[in-house]
Amino acid sequence: LDLAQPESKRAIEVDGPSHYLRDPSTGDSVVNGPTRFKSRLLYALGWRVSHVAFFEWDDKPESERLQLLTAKLVELGVAVDDGLSLPPSGS
Numbered sequence: 557l558d559l560a561q562p563e564s565k566r567a568i569e570v571d572g573p574s575h576y577l578r579d580p581s582t583g584d585s586v587v588n589g590p591t592r593f594k595s596r597l598l599y600a601l602g603w604r605v606s607h608v609a610f611f612e613w614d615d616k617p618e619s620e621r622l623q624l625l626t627a628k629l630v631e632l633g634v635a636v637d638d639g640l641s642l643p644p645s646g647s
Contacts, residue, residue, distance in 0.1 A: 557598075557605070565603045566632045568625075569595075572610045585611060606631050 560567040576585040587595075598605050606628040613621060629636050 561634075565601075566634060567598070567603060567605045568608060568628055568632070569605050570608045570610075570613070576609075585609070604632050 557567040558570045571587070571591060575588060575591040577588045578584070579586050595605060595607075608624065608628060612624060616624070626636050
């Protein structure tokens, strides 16, 4: 888990290219077996996990990244204030 709050069992998982396979018939990225298994296991253990796919994040301006991250946190029921910011690139 990339960002986790163990007390509430809420987390954000950032899924890079290695979490996906290419569907040969459509060309779409689909979640691979190990990633699906990890998600099912965490769910069975009571965790609420929101996923951020690399293709949702890469090449996006900071404003869109903040919107995405805010939406993922709200999806998990985490209160978000207007002070949310991203670290400088390369951090």
